[in-house]
Amino acid sequence: MFDWLVVGAGFAGAVLAERLASVRGERVLVIDRRDHIAGNAYDEHDEAGVLMHRYGPHIFHTNSEAVFAHLSNFTKWRAYEHRVLGKVQDGKLVPIPINRTTVNRLYDLALTSEAEVEAFFDARAEKVAEVRTSEDVVVGRVGRELYETFFRGYTRKQWGLDPSELDKSVTSRVPTRADNDDRYFTDSFQFMPADGYTAMFSKMLDHPNITVMTGTEYAAVKDKFPHRRLIWTGPVDEFFDFRFGKLPYRSLRFEHQTLDQEWFQPAGTVNYPGEEVPYTRISEYKYLTGQVHPKTTITTEFPAAEGDPYYPIPRPENAALYKRYEALADATPNTWFVGRLATYRYYNMDQVVGQALATFRRIEAEVPQSAANDGPLLAAGD
Incomplete structure (x- = not known):
């Protein structure tokens, strides 16, 4: 018997699970269909021992002292200011943003x-x-x-x-500057988790009131494990069985390479704006992590029409379609929709954390803490 079922072990799900477990003392089951926690921020050591990000580079930056302070409970930090170069005409490498x-x-x-x-x-x-x-x-x-x-x-x-x-x-989202500031971000807090994102998530979810099941689909557990309330961080259209049709997303394909050399390029990320190549950027992780290693690992990103949903496509007709799903979500009892996919918006990592913390404050204000004799919510929507 769980007080909460949290679907998705990325930022939205993990932040809420930890708050529900540690502040309210409630029992939380966290599931994720992938074989790991940390969502798209998941990092791991590859076969060569280089710490890399499976789903492309994730650089933490925020102007929110509250968000930074909250995550600091689960990680130490490494100061890092990301720099991006663009490979343009005649092979010139120039700073981006302009x-x-x-x-x-x-x-x-x-x-x-x-x-x-x-x-x-x-x-x-x-x-x-x-x-x-x-x-x-x-x-x-x-x-x-x-x-x-x-x-x-x-x-x-x-x-x-x-x-x-x-x-x-x-x-x-991409500024144009008249000065020589070549940082990609200008936020007050620019850091990387000292031991990586996965280590931070592991600490966040390491609580006796939290049970984590990866490689697990919602359909497989929603009736098997009684729960009173639900946090949904997956695609909102999927929750409602695509009743009004699929919300459009752009996806990405990642090509990872470990090279027998210390460095590959002169910055953490090099963008390729031209259409003469099919990829958009190449990132090199040792800039981000500060790792010292004789080899280096890079990731080349290829945008795709099909695959995991990454970027909601911001067009008026898509916003209108989402509004129909949002109305269903608002009318679904005992269920909270949180995160990029559940709210069909592009968020930076810190914005997702901020949204999750705000959702927790709303839960605190609206939802009585569970007691042992509370009746179970056997399935979402019952």
């Missing part, structure tokens, strides 16, 4: 002030009356040439759509 160094290298200029760079952008920008699409965002800020160099091909590969077909939120 900054003063990017402009100077691309155009053989010697701009020295932010005002000069802003004037450079302004002279090329094509202002639009209403910014609606991802193309509008970039062309309206830096002009068509830089848009073509950095954004159009990359976006077409990543999303399978032209930027003119995508919501403005996609490219709005």
Whole structure:
């Protein structure tokens, strides 16, 4: 008999499971259909002994002191500021996001002030009356040439759509800078778990009130293990048996390679914006982890239309479809939908943690703690 069944052992599920078990003293069963905990943040040592991320690079960054403090209960940290280079025309490697160094290298200029760079952008920008699409965002800020160099091909590969077909939120996430700051993120807290993400999740879920079952489907346990309430972090459309049709996602395919050399590239990630290659980026993990090792492991990312759901596709018709599922979710008793897939939104890791902590506060305010004589909830929706 469990007080809670938590479906998904990623950030949303693990954070809530730990809070429910340690703060409320309730019994929690955590399941995941994959053979491991930690969701997409899962890391492991490969056969060569290099610590790598099975699902591509995950770099922790946040401006939330509360989120950072909470996760610090389960890990020590290694300071790390991620840097990304773009391999563009003539094989040049330039900083991404676009900054003063990017402009100077691309155009053989010697701009020295932010005002000069802003004037450079302004002279090329094509202002639009209403910014609606991802193309509008970039062309309206830096002009068509830089848009073509950095954004159009990359976006077409990543999303399978032209930027003119995508919501403005996609490219709005990537800033354009007039200074020389070459960090990919500018958050107040930029760190990596000192022993890796999987170790952090292991500590989070190491509680006598928590039972973890990996390689387990929800359908196999929902009636087998009585539970009073449910946390669902999987795809919301799957929970409702795709009643209104599938919500569209983009997926990724990862090609991992261990190389018999100490380093492969000059930064943690190198982006390939051009459509002459089918992949979007290559990442090298030793930059992220600080590991000293004579070999190195890299991951090449290939966007895909089919596969595990990674990125909700931000188009108006998809948002409308999600709203129909959201209405069903809101009407489902004793069930909380949390995380990227359950709410059909793109979240950074810290945002998922923040959402999970906010959900726990709501549970604390609304749900009485379970008592031994409470009746069981035999299956979700009963």
